[in-house]
Amino acid sequence: MEQEQFSSLAEHLSELRSRLIKIIVVLAIAMIALSPFLQEIMRLITYPILYTLPRGNKMSITGVLEGVIVPFKMLLGCAFVLTLPFTLYQIWCFIAPGLYQKEKKIILQLVLFSLLMFVLGMLFCFFIFMPLLFRVSAHFTPKTVALYIPTISNYLNFIIRMLITFGFAFQLPILMLVSQQMELTTFDTFKKRRSYAIIAAFGIAAIVTPPDIMSQFFLAIPLIILYEGGLLLCRINQYKTR
Numbered sequence: 001m002e003q004e005q006f007s008s009l010a011e012h013l014s015e016l017r018s019r020l021i022k023i024i025v026v027l028a029i030a031m032i033a034l035s036p037f038l039q040e041i042m043r044l045i046t047y048p049i050l051y052t053l054p055r056g057n058k059m060s061i062t063g064v065l066e067g068v069i070v071p072f073k074m075l076l077g078c079a080f081v082l083t084l085p086f087t088l089y090q091i092w093c094f095i096a097p098g099l100y101q102k103e104k105k106i107i108l109q110l111v112l113f114s115l116l117m118f119v120l121g122m123l124f125c126f127f128i129f130m131p132l133l134f135r136v137s138a139h140f141t142p143k144t145v146a147l148y149i150p151t152i153s154n155y156l157n158f159i160i161r162m163l164i165t166f167g168f169a170f171q172l173p174i175l176m177l178v179s180q181q182m183e184l185t186t187f188d189t190f191k192k193r194r195s196y197a198i199i200a201a202f203g204i205a206a207i208v209t210p211p212d213i214m215s216q217f218f219l220a221i222p223l224i225i226l227y228e229g230g231l232l233l234c235r236i237n238q239y240k241t242r
């Protein structure tokens with residue numbers, strides 16, 4: 001019996017290693033394939049801040065290896081996003097054999113919906129939140145005593161953090177729906193606590209965004225709208241389960 005369990009565990013670990021190797025190999029191939037387009041990728045990623053700088057100005061590089069590390073991070077991030085469907089497919093192939101057919105259907109729907117919302121959150125952050133934030137930042141910089149020359153490393157770290165923050169923030173309706181389906185809470189509870197949710201949205205925005213009203217506003221408002229969307233999903237689910 002113990003030998004069978006050990007053999008089964010060894011098979012699972014072997015399969016896990018095989019799928020991890022496939023993910024890493026595909027990620028490396030994607031990075032190599034994207035490397036000829038590095039300049040175009042850098043222009044695209046730095047667009048939200050570059051157009052707010054004075055004409056002719058560029059971002060600076062202050063670290064000794066920043067000129068190598070930053071492009072590598074950009075290629076790695078872009079390759080990760082492009083190969084994410086393949087990565088999720090490998091993860092799905094690993095866990096699917098241990099699930100029932102009904103569980104497979106539910107989890108697959110949740111994963112696809114979660115991925116869609118994560119991408120929408122990142123797009124909102126990159127094309128709406130970031131340009132407005134940097135425009136405000138450039139406007140309020142005291143030009144008589146300071147030069148607005150952000151470093152590319154700080155910019156990249158900041159934008160990665162904000163993209164991930166908005167991606168996870170857009171998971172709110174899914175979390176609300178799942179918690180209702182697991183009977184951890186109800187639609188009526190969510191509805192009664194709407195006012196607390198609004199306060200929490202501004203509190204979260206104040207913590208994870210820069211200390212200015214504009215950036216906090218542009219995270220808090222989407223959170224409130226997402227909460228209302230979660231309420232709608234919970235209401236629909238409540239009618240279906242009656």
